[in-house]
Amino acid sequence: MRINRSIRVGIGVMALAVVASACGGGEEKSASQSASEGKLTVGIKYDQPGLGLRNPDGSFSGFDVEVAEYVAGKLGVAPENIEFKESPSAQRETLIQNGEVDYIVATYSITDARKEKVDFAGPYFIAGQSLLVKSDNTDITGPDSLNGGKKLCSVTGSTPAQKVKDTYAQDVQLQEFDTYSACVEALRNGAVDAVTTDDIILAGYAAQYPGELKVVGEPFTEERYGIGLAKGDDETRAKINDAIDAMIADGSWERAFNETVGASGYPIPAPPTVDRY
Template identity: 55%
Template sequence: MARFHTRSMMAAVLAVALSGSLSACGGTSQSSDGDGKRITIGIKFDQPGLGFKQGSSYTGLDTDVARYVAKKLGYSEDQIVWKEAPSKQREALIQNGDVDMVVATYTMNKARSKVIDFAGPYFVAAQDLLVRSDETGITGPKSLDGKKLCSVTGSNSAQRIKQDYSSKVQLMEQSGYAECVTALISGTVDAVTTDDVILAGLASAKGNGQLKVLGTPFSKEPYGIGIKKGDTSMVSKVNKAIEDMISDGSWKKAVDSATKGTGYTPNSEFNPPTKIGDSSWIQDL
């Protein structure tokens, strides 16, 4: 009997240990079990000045905004789990519960707002073109017919060019903007298109003087924080956090840090943003 009792106790201990191990591997990203409390935030890993991973460090405006919002929600920096959120995967990451929010140069538009909710905006950029420094033939989006253009799969930048400006442009899509910059420097493509603040960071960090932002902005790109559809409580809390970040000076400090040395100046007509959470910010494309 004693042997049976000992074996039973050992089996019970093993079962509890196994259960705990499985729980640690699964579950939601927002756990409230003491030291296990975490929030998972999707960011870009390849955008200098915005969302950039270097070793174990995460830097840029998006990460600063994410840290501020997380703190307002009750999470310290070491409770943040950073997850890469490429453009084409952002909605799926939110819908599947792989992240609690996405802060990744995420333009607030109608198509996306059908499947996820947005808080914000926290910054307003504009689409522009990145070209080689000696480029003279490209003067704006209307001069791209017959040119080779690079953008990132899942972004709306290339779609806008083809739809509104240059239907004859030859489009190359890459998984990230770093690949587009490499193609531009090598001469494989003639221009890269996305938001001006992204291009400024890329030119400064990777161009070594070989690249320039054309400086002919042709869209309005309000950056929102993506949240699971229907989570109105979270949207309200995040909107309030963004308002606080702007009002207490943290927003300006973060923007100045993110754009230092790039030669980029945010459009003062829209920055810092007002009417946070207003549906008028949702763009058609």
């Protein structure tokens, strides 16, 4: 029996469609779809005391963790059904674009460059870049004192690292590590003179090493922390924005801050206004 050419072509197209579907060629799952199935994968930092920290017993704590869990709850997912995934600064966009996380809550500053690759809900917090030094250091008092070839550490792919490159690179030796905890260890052992990132992050490290480290100077940038998610996932972004507003309104935002960051002595700021772009 002869098969007509148009039928053969149709069968071939159908076969290709089946193969493409089997290889994951279909539409990516949104965070809302993941939530509707009862589970979420959320990116956080593992090494930031008071914000995103993996504890020795394998649990997680910090303000970002509290925000992540509150948002998940508003999306209908209980804390025990959240899988936390480490999200280093340089990998955050890739993790979102590859669908490895549903959203990221990891001191993730909202910038125009990042918004070309991912979307943001929030901000849920506003911080400012500052400097961490040893407690007995009297030479470094702010970014303008980073002269004479001072060694400064920050994290690869972070906003603070880029700020230093753009503004102070001509007179400072910038060293970039994968994590802030590595920078802090370099500071403690004298390999660098200072660490730079957002003041709220540095306050957590100063609290972790009382009497050994201190935050100096006034913040010299404004960092608006957002919750990163897949570009074009407008449905989930709107839901997360609603969750942030609810967290602020019902007192959970302030309570979470006091129970996590508050111990460092970092003063609680006014809650931010969500940007519904």
